[in-house]
Structures are given as C-alpha cells and as structure tokens.
Amino acid sequence: MDDPKVLSDLVGRHSRVYFRSHERMTLSAPMRCWWAACALAFVTLGSGCSLFQNGVWSDGTLDESHSGTKHTQVSKLTHKSRKTISLQADFRHVSTQDLDESLWQHIDETAFPPKVREAWLANGFRIGLIATPDALPDTAEENMAAGGDPIDRLLSTAGILGRSPSGVDTIPLRPSQRHELPVSHVLDGAHVVLAQENGKLTGRSLDSPQMSLSLTPTLGPGPGQVTLDIRPEIQHGSVQQRFISSEAATRLATGRSTWELPEMNLSWAANPHLTLLIAPVHQPDETEPTFGLARQMLRDSDHMQDDQHVMLLLRVNDLPSS
Secondary structure, eight states: OOOHHHHHHHHHHHHHHHHHHHHHHHHHHHHHHHHHHHHHHHHHHHHHHHHHHHTOOOSSOOOHHHHHHHHHHHHHHHHHHHHOEEEEEEEEEEEGGGSSGGGGTTEEGGGSOHHHHHHHHHTTEEEEEEOOOSSOOOOHHHHHHHTTOHHHHHHHHTTOOOOOTTOEEEEEEOTTOOEEEEOSOOOOSEEEEEEEETTEEEEEEEESOEEEEEEEEEEOSSTTOEEEEEEEEEEEEEEEEEEEEOSSOEEEEEEEEEEEOGGGOEEEEEOTTOEEEEEEOOOTTSSSSSOHHHHHHSBOTTOTTTTEEEEEEEEEEEOOOO
C-alpha cells in the first residue's frame, strides 16, 4: 500500500467515482423538481374536482360538510316555498265576559254566506275575518303591550292577549291534500254530544270525542291565490284501519270514526292579510254564557270552574310562489 503507483491508482479511482456520483446527483435535481411539480398539479386538480362536485367554488378552504348542509337548507326552503302552504293556528284563552261585542267591532262576519254562518251559530260558534284594522290604538304603550302585531292590538282592546301554552303552531299544508287540525282535547270516556243537524237537535253517545277541522287547500289560477275548504267534524272511538279507494289507487288509512257536519262546511279565500276567527257565542243573559257544541268543545280544560274558553285564530302565512 506504500507503493506510490498503487496509491496513485487508488486516488484516481476514488476521484473518478466521486465525480461520477456528483454528476448523477446534479442530473437528478431537475427530475425531483419535475416530479414535485407534477404532484402539486395533481393535488390541485383533485381538490378542484371535489369543489365542483359540491356545486360551489371557494377561493379559501371549504368545509365540505358545511357546504352540504347549506345546500340542503336552501333546497328545503325552495321546495317549501313552491309546494307547501304555511298555516298558523293560534289558540287563545279567553274569559266569557270578554266574548262581547267589543271583540267583533273590527271583524267581518259577512265574508261567509248567511246559511253557513247560521249553521255555526246554531252550534254555538261565531266566525269572521279580521283584516289589518285601521281604527286601533296607536300609543307607544299600547303597541308595546300588544307586541306590535295588529291582531294582538285588536284583541288587546277586548282584553284578550293570553296565548295557549303551546303558542302559535305552524302547519304545512299541501295543495289538494286533506289535513286534520284538532280543535279540542279528547274527552275521555263516553259523552253525549249535541249538534244541530238539518234544523234539528241531534244527540249521539260517543266514545272519547274530539272536535277537529278537516283542511283542504286548493290553489287558485293566479299566484298568491288559495281557497281553504274547512269541514268541522267530531272524531270518536278507537283507531281503526280501513281501505280507501280512489281513481289512482287503493290505500290503507288509519284513523277514528267521524261525525261530519256538512252544513258547517265553509270555503275561505285565504291570504296573508286576513285572519279567520272561530270563537264561542256569548249570551250574557243566560245562565250559561255559551252553549251547544262550542261550549262542549271549546271549554278551557284547565279553567273549568271559572268558565274560560278557547278561541282559534287561523292565518295563512306563506303561499307557494308558483
């Protein structure tokens, strides 16, 4: 190993190996840059595809789960505005002494045919439409006490502001489909229900009766037009299943037996500016201030001793846009 010639050969070999290795490293650097550029382009295109699948392009970081939720909400709102009708049902507790004429000063009872109104009156009900009243108190104190709502302001003049514990219920209605709105609580056990039918007083012994309204909306020819067909009925008995045939198909329906009162059927050309009021008839000169089916079905079950009642306010809040 001390031979100068051998050492020279070894140094030459290592030098050649070093320079060859250096040449390989120098040539591989552009290759690494090229591969890095390809990887970056692949990642960018991949993320771009995922953004377009969500239907939204964002310059920043996109939370895909949030984007999906957002689009689901928009889809639901669009579907709701085009296909459903929102009906607000507001049940108010009222004392019998507040069911006097002061409540009906700004209510149009002539909006419905006389025969329909007479059928409701014969069974102890009074119906009418409330428009946005003109002659209402305008002081700040009264507006604040009534919450600023025109209907609340009207009812505050008659001393009626109480709401039911459940508040206002919003009911989605689909055009040409029947919906049921319970008006009273279920009266447990057997009860004799009296109703005026065809000009005669009819009594039936019913098991667990409950008054409800059958609601069927029909869209008009123009936008914002809807007719709400309201049919009062008394449901009773146990829940049963029965087959219902139609032109399209035969389906299995589940429900209770009903006692229909067709003379009380009414059609209401509804719009968001009108509110339908259904309340018991007040007869101050009688021993019982209310009577008939209204007294039996609209009594406040929590205030039977002081003879409080419940009245119903119906308002169409949202109509299909097309």
